[in-house]
Amino acid sequence: MFNFDRDRFLRIQNGAIGLKDELDVVIDEVVTKGIKNVFFVGTGGAAILMYAAEHILKNRSTLPAFTEISSELMVTNHQHLGEQSLVILPSLSGTTKETVEVANFCKEKGATTICLVGHANTALTEVTDYSFVNFAEDDTSCESFYLQSFLIAFRLMYKRQEFPEYHQWMEELKLLPAALLKVKEATENRAKEFAKKHKDTPYHILSGAGIDWGQTYYYAMCILEEMQWIKTRPVHASDFFHGTLELVEKDTSILLLKGEGSVRSLTDRVERFANHFSKELTVFDTKDYPLDGISEPFRPFVSPIVLATLLERISCHLEEVRNHPLTTRRYYKKVPF
C-alpha cells in the first residue's frame, strides 16, 4: 500500500483497544456514582467522530446522549449539562484551545470529564478528571477515536444492563484492527483509480445515513475541504431528496457511503436515483468487506470505522496525484479569528 505503515497502524488501533481496562474502571466508577446523561464534546472533526457513539446510545440505551461543539456549548445555556453529566472530550493534540476551554467550563458545571488525547501531559489532560492517551496522527486518528468512544458507549450500556452481548462483542472488537488492515488492502486499487479519475473534480456530493452520517460529514469537511480544498456537499441520505437531488447532472460526482443495518434502505434509495442520473457515482459499501471475526449482528456498529479506514486510502492517493499535501493550510492557525 502506498505511503502506509502496517505495523504502525496496528500498533495505534490496538493501542486504542488496549485502553479498555483502564476505561472500564473509570466508567464503572462514574456509573456507580450515578449519571443522568453523557456529552461528547469536541472541536471540528473530533466532535463529528463522536456521532457514531451517540447514535448507538440513542438507539440502544435510555441514557440521554448529546454531541456538542465546544465553542457553541460554552455560549449556550444547555439545560442538561450539570453535576450528573459525564463529558467525553476528544482532542488529538490535547491542546485544541476551545476543547480545553470547554473542559474547564464543564468542570465548573460540576460534570465529570474524561479526555481522549494523542499525547500525555498536554493542556487538556491537566484540566480533566481522567485522561486516556493513545498516540495517533491524522491518518490513524479516526479509527482510534471511534474505538475509544465505542469502549465508553458499550461499557455504559453494559453497566446499565442494556447490552447483554457485551463480552462477546468486546472479544470481537479486538479483532477489528486486523480486519481493517485487510479493508485497506482491498480498497487500495479502487482508491488509486478514484484519485486519478477525480484529481481535477472541483465538487463532490457525499451522502450517508445513520451511524455513518458523521463519517460522511467528516470526510467532506475535514479531508476534502480542509486538506484538499475541494468543494463538497455532504448531505444525509434522507435529506438528499429534499433539495440536493436537483443539482445532479450526468457528470456530478456523488460519493455514497453505505453501511449495514436498517438505515441501508435510505442509502439504497440514493443509489438507485444516482445510478440513473449520474455517470459519476462512486459507492463504498462496507458489505463488500468480510471483516473476519466480526459476527453479523455487530457489523452495523463498525461501518463508520470501516469507511474511515478505506477513505484514508483515497486521501493518501489524492494527496499524491493532486500534489497537494494533506497538511497544507491557507488559513487555519495562520489567520487569527
Added chain:
Amino acid sequence: MLKFDSNLFLQLVGEEGMAKKGDIERIVDEISNKGFQNIFLIGSGGTVAMMYPYEYIFKSNSSLDVHAEIAAELIVMNNRHLTKDSVCIFASVTGTTKETVAAAEFCKEKGATTIGLVAIPDTPLANAVDYCISTGREKHSFDTFFVHLQLLTARFIHNHGEFPDYEQFTKELALLPQGIVQAVEAFDPRAEQFAIKHKETGYHMLVGAGNLWGNTYSYAMCILEEMQWIKSKSIHAAEFFHGTLELVEEDTSVILFKGEDETRPLVDRVERFAEKITKELFIIDTKDYPLEGISEKFRKFFAVNVNWALTGQISVYLERERNHPLELRRYYRKMEY
C-alpha cells in the same frame, strides 16, 4: 417589494396565525396535564430544518428532553426514547410528504401523542395525527408555522415552570408580523441588489448558528439547491473554522445569517475572518431591524421569523434575475426512487 403583499402577510401570519393561540394552548395544556416524558420534533428536509431552532430553544431554556429527528431515519431506527409517553410534532406544508406521514403513523403505533402542523387540513398528515393545527393556506405557511411552533414551544416550557414571561411573550409575538413587514420593506432593495450581482454565481457558502442554523441549512438546501439549482454549502459557525474556511478565496460568496442569541459571537468570528479574505461577503443581520414593540429579551427568539421573511425576498429576486421559476424541479415528485 417584489411578490410581497404586506396586507396579506399581516392577515395570514398575524391575524389568522395568532388566532390559533387558544387552540394551541388547549392542546399543550391537555398534554402537559396528562404528562409526558419527552418531545420529538420531526420533519423531512426543510421541515426538519424548521424544527432545529425549536430544539435549540428547548435545549437552552428548558430541562425538558427534546429530540429533532429526520422522519425517514426515525422510522428505520429504534430510538429508545420514543415511547407511548413521547409527544411528537410534525410539519408538512402539503400534508402529503410521504416520509413525514409515515413517521406520524409510526409514532402513533408506538402510542405517542402526535401534533401536526399543515397548511391544508384534511390531508394525510392532518388525518394521521391526534391534534392538527393548520394555517389554511400554503402562502406564507412557513412564516405561520414558525409562529405556531413558538406558541407550542413557549407553552410547553411555561407549563414546565421554565418560561415565566409567557403572557408577555405571546402579546409581543402578535406584534411581530408588523415588525417583519417593516424589516422586509427595508431589506428589499438589498435583496434585489444581491440577486442582480449574483445571478451567475455558481456556489454560495452560508454560515449561521443557534436559532438560525435551521434557516441556514434550509436556505442552502431547499431554496438555492432545490429551487434555483445553485450549489451551496451550509456550515455552522462553530464548525466553519475546522475545514470549510480553507475554501474561501477573494471571490467566494459567503452569506452570514446573524441573529441575536447566545451564539452571535460565533458568527461575529466568521465575519471577522471572512471580511479579511473575500470581497463577496453578504450579511443578513436581524439586529438591523427595529421590530417595534418587541422587548430586547425576546428578540433572539424572533430572529428565525425575521430572517425567513428577509431571505424570502432574495429568492424571488433570484427567480426573476435568473429567469428560473422557484417551482421548477428536475426530479422531485416527478419519479419514484
